[in-house]
Amino acid sequence: MLRPFTLDRPSTLGEVADLLTAHPHESVLYAGGTELLLLMKEGLIRPRRLIDVKTVRDLDAVNAENGTLTIGATVRHRGLERSALVQERCPLVAGVARHVANVRVRDGTLHLWSRRGARDVPLADFIRGPYETAREEDEVLTSVRLRPWPAKTASAYLKFGVYERPTLGVAVACGPDALRVTVGCVGPRPQRLFEVEGKATGEPAAVLLARAEELGAAAALEVEAVGDRHGSAEYKRALTGACVKRALQVAAARAQGQQIHTRYAHTVIV
Numbered sequence: 350m351l352r353p354f355t356l357d358r359p360s361t362l363g364e365v366a367d368l369l370t371a372h373p374h375e376s377v378l379y380a381g382g383t384e385l386l387l388l389m390k391e392g393l394i395r396p397r398r399l400i401d402v403k404t405v406r407d408l409d410a411v412n413a414e415n416g417t418l419t420i421g422a423t424v425r426h427r428g429l430e431r432s433a434l435v436q437e438r439c440p441l442v443a444g445v446a447r448h449v450a451n452v453r454v455r456d457g458t459l460h461l462w463s464r465r466g467a468r469d470v471p472l473a474d475f476i477r478g479p480y481e482t483a484r485e486e487d488e489v490l491t492s493v494r495l496r497p498w499p500a501k502t503a504s505a506y507l508k509f510g511v512y513e514r515p516t517l518g519v520a521v522a523c524g525p526d527a528l529r530v531t532v533g534c535v536g537p538r539p540q541r542l543f544e545v546e547g548k549a550t551g552e553p554a555a556v557l558l559a560r561a562e563e564l565g566a567a568a569a570l571e572v573e574a575v576g577d578r579h580g581s582a583e584y585k586r587a588l589t590g591a592c593v594k595r596a597l598q599v600a601a602a603r604a605q606g607q608q609i610h611t612r613y614a615h616t617v618i619v
């Protein structure tokens with residue numbers, strides 16, 4: 350059951366900082382509330398005050414400058430999906446947003462602000478584990494910055510889930526000089542599979558297609574899996590192998606100007 354709380358609706362970052370300072374340890378920031386309210390209903394956290402960041406001006410914009418795409422902290426999934434800028438510069442992010450997800454699938458930098466100053470934290474360093482981030486108590490996430498991939502990069506995102514929440518998400522990008530393979534929802538934090546990437550970076554798409562099975566098997570060995578109500582660690586490793594293989598096949602086919610139309614149960618491919 351939800352306990353009573355006060356809802357603050359500030360309109361500037363300065364007001365957010367004042368509220369955090371005035372009520373330390375009692376206030377939490379909230380955006381959509383989907384994750385936060387679950388924690389509150391379960392009694393895992395008991396904040397007395399919620400600070401709504403959606404009312405803060407200028408956090409809901411998407412901008413492009415200096416080769417970087419900046420996504421404000423309160424931009425909605427729908428906004429990402431429909432943004433012409435995101436569709437043009439980072440089409441995979443626009444496609445993934447359509448299926449509820451996030452920017453874990455790309456290299457990103459998070460911009461954090463507090464009265465002490467602002468700092469940029471690479472996405473890889475930000476997420477430390479389940480419900481644990483590098484954010485300090487007085488900091489507000491104001492935006493996420495993405496560096497669009499070079500032209501001729503092909504990509505695929507695959508999400509498997511029997512229930513509403515995903516059991517696994519795989520993102521693959523391949524280009525003339527780069528291969529990126531990232532897996533989410535399987536271990537304590539999203540993981541880039543560096544060993545898999547190292548085995549095939551720079552390989553032409555036809556070779557990636559031919560080696561998809563072998564690379565999928567390598568992914569199953571490399572991934573750090575944790576069992577939960579969606580399946581055991583062993584199951585998740587096997588699923589990772591199969592899904593990395595499929596995502597590689599789709600991305601490599603796209604790099605060759607082809608499409609793979611196979612459908613899999615409980616699977617979304619973007």
Ligand SMILES: Cc1cc2nc3c(=O)[nH]c(=O)nc-3n(C[C@H](O)[C@H](O)[C@H](O)COP(=O)(O)OP(=O)(O)OC[C@H]3O[C@@H](n4cnc5c(N)ncnc54)[C@H](O)[C@@H]3O)c2cc1C
Nearest residue numbers: 378379380381382383384385402422449450451489490513
């Ligand atoms: C049914 C369901 C299906 C889902 N499916 C997927 C899926 O397919 N893929 C996927 O990736 N995710 C999925 N999710 C998770 C979803 O991505 C998260 O619930 C959502 O991103 C949380 O956003 P929110 O705005 O509701 O955050 P909130 O619940 O409002 O906040 C989450 C946390 O972030 C903090 N916070 C919020 N804003 C800021 C800020 N500006 N600065 C600092 N801290 C802040 C809050 O204090 C809280 O700790 C699913 C969730 C549900 C409920």
